Amino acid sequence: MPTLTLTPSLPLSAPLVEPAPTASAPIRRREYALLLAICLCFAVELSFFAPRATAVDAGQALSEGNPRNQLVYGLAYLAIGLLMYRKHVPVAAILARVWPLTAVIGFAVVSAAWSEYPEVTIRRSIGLVGTTAVGLYLGWRLEPKALIVLLARVCAICMVFSLLIVLLMPERGTMEHGSLAGNWRGMYRHKNILGVTAAVSVVCIWFAAQAQGGFSRFWLAMLGVSVLNILGSSSTTALGSLLGMAAIYWLFTLRIIARSLKMAAVVGAATGAALLVLSGVIDLDAVMRSVGKSSDLTGRWPLWTKLVETSGEHVILGQGYGAFWMPRNPVVNQIWSDRYFMPIDAHNGMLNVYLDLGLLGCLVFVLWYGISTYLALHRLDRKASPEAGFLFALLVLFAIYSVPEAIFLRGNGFLWLVMVVVSVRCCLTARDPLVVTELSTAEPVRSIVPRPASRFAAMTDAPQARPPRLGFAAGQPEKKP
Numbered sequence: 092m093p094t095l096t097l098t099p100s101l102p103l104s105a106p107l108v109e110p111a112p113t114a115s116a117p118i119r120r121r122e123y124a125l126l127l128a129i130c131l132c133f134a135v136e137l138s139f140f141a142p143r144a145t146a147v148d149a150g151q152a153l154s155e156g157n158p159r160n161q162l163v164y165g166l167a168y169l170a171i172g173l174l175m176y177r178k179h180v181p182v183a184a185i186l187a188r189v190w191p192l193t194a195v196i197g198f199a200v201v202s203a204a205w206s207e208y209p210e211v212t213i214r215r216s217i218g219l220v221g222t223t224a225v226g227l228y229l230g231w232r233l234e235p236k237a238l239i240v241l242l243a244r245v246c247a248i249c250m251v252f253s254l255l256i257v258l259l260m261p262e263r264g265t266m267e268h269g270s271l272a273g274n275w276r277g278m279y280r281h282k283n284i285l286g287v288t289a290a291v292s293v294v295c296i297w298f299a300a301q302a303q304g305g306f307s308r309f310w311l312a313m314l315g316v317s318v319l320n321i322l323g324s325s326s327t328t329a330l331g332s333l334l335g336m337a338a339i340y341w342l343f344t345l346r347i348i349a350r351s352l353k354m355a356a357v358v359g360a361a362t363g364a365a366l367l368v369l370s371g372v373i374d375l376d377a378v379m380r381s382v383g384k385s386s387d388l389t390g391r392w393p394l395w396t397k398l399v400e401t402s403g404e405h406v407i408l409g410q411g412y413g414a415f416w417m418p419r420n421p422v423v424n425q426i427w428s429d430r431y432f433m434p435i436d437a438h439n440g441m442l443n444v445y446l447d448l449g450l451l452g453c454l455v456f457v458l459w460y461g462i463s464t465y466l467a468l469h470r471l472d473r474k475a476s477p478e479a480g481f482l483f484a485l486l487v488l489f490a491i492y493s494v495p496e497a498i499f500l501r502g503n504g505f506l507w508l509v510m511v512v513v514s515v516r517c518c519l520t521a522r523d524p525l526v527v528t529e530l531s532t533a534e535p536v537r538s539i540v541p542r543p544a545s546r547f548a549a550m551t552d553a554p555q556a557r558p559p560r561l562g563f564a565a566g567q568p569e570k571k572p
């Protein structure tokens with residue numbers, strides 16, 4: 092039988108191409124450590140480390156920001172910008188692929204044109220764009236397992252540090268005044284921030300352990316610390332959101348029920364509960380008292396009513412990103428004088444987006460969040476992998492938690508950073524090929540740049556496209572021995 096020798100058959104005119112860095116390139120320890128440090132800058136409470144120097148009132152924080160914190164975040168943005176430059180990140184292609192997110196950020200930035208306080212909108216837009224850039228790089232650069240483990244480690248560090256603060260420095264690690272006195276807050280300024288960060292930590296650690304093949308002693312210990320922080324914070328919102336997310340996630344992992352029936356069950360349950368409360372069948376006051384809360388949701392319901400009644404002048408476009416909660420706004424002044432607390436946001440995710448960006452901004456935001464959730468659910472239906480579960484679980488958790496808290500479009504915030512990472516991973520599917528196909532040979536050879544199957548190439552950690560067959564020129568039939 093004749094012997095066939097396979098040799099590279101490339102035209103002599105094929106250009107010499109230096110392999111470009113791609114998302115699948117191995118990440119070095121220094122870069123990984125830098126990304127971990129950058130994530131920690133957003134996850135920790137920077138004001139905790141300089142309480143006297145960073146102590147500012149609500150009005151100054153809203154209108155001017157915190158200079159020390161801005162310096163730290165600025166360094167993080169600079170580091171990510173340098174990484175993007177060195178790794179030749181295809182920013183335009185990524186933004187085109189995640190166009191719903193691009194539309195949301197673009198709308199927020201453009202709102203400076205009609206903002207009541209354009210200087211505030213521009214300043215906050217810088218933080219929003221910078222935080223989004225960090226999320227884009229993380230979602231593009233790290234493969235799924237490494238990404239989940241990185242976020243889990245960041246959360247674990249925050250949870251352990253917060254627990255140590257509570258145990259060793261209780262005067263700083265617990266709430267001090269009113270009915271919240273004694274509740275854990277760790278290194279954060281409020282117990283609810285500790286609660287929601289701990290809830291995100293539970294999700295990240297759970298799927299990080301699954302991605303690594305099971306729960307090691309380390310992950311079990313970190314999971315226990317996270318749950319302990321939720322319970323110590325007495326954050327009913329965080330605990331309820333986590334339990335609700337777990338129930339919805341379990342429902343959508345059932346293969347014997349069609350997806351349409353699952354969605355109908357979730358929407359029907361939420362709508363039915365709202366109707367029962369509004370009709371008086373369910374005594375909301377008694378239910379809230381049983382969990383130590385008031386029927387007005389700790390002042391949220393009167394706040395929401397007031398905000399809806401006084402927002403009629405900027406229905407379509409809103410007052411501009413970050414321009415509503417200003418001390419110079421007469422509506423805010425009235426709320427601060429009427430209420431027993433001084434809210435700096437609407438305590439509702441979509442209502443806060445509406446006040447800033449109006450109905451049009453809400454539509455753009457819902458489009459982005461809906462597409463991301465659909466893509467995550469589609470992945471979960473195809474295969475219940477740790478990455479698919481991680482993406483869907485976090486999106487559901489954030490959707491539930493946004494009902495009593497304003498967590499959307501928060502520049503320099505860890506929750507917004509995680510949302511961007513999740514959205515990027517949902518949009519950058521594993522089917523996108525890489526731009527450059529490297530031929531794995533011992534000797535340097537000419538490489539060719541095949542025409543990509545998608546215009547959004549070189550954006551994922553997908554395996555490289557298969558190299559051309561060796562030994563056969565283009566268009567020649569394959570010879571059989």
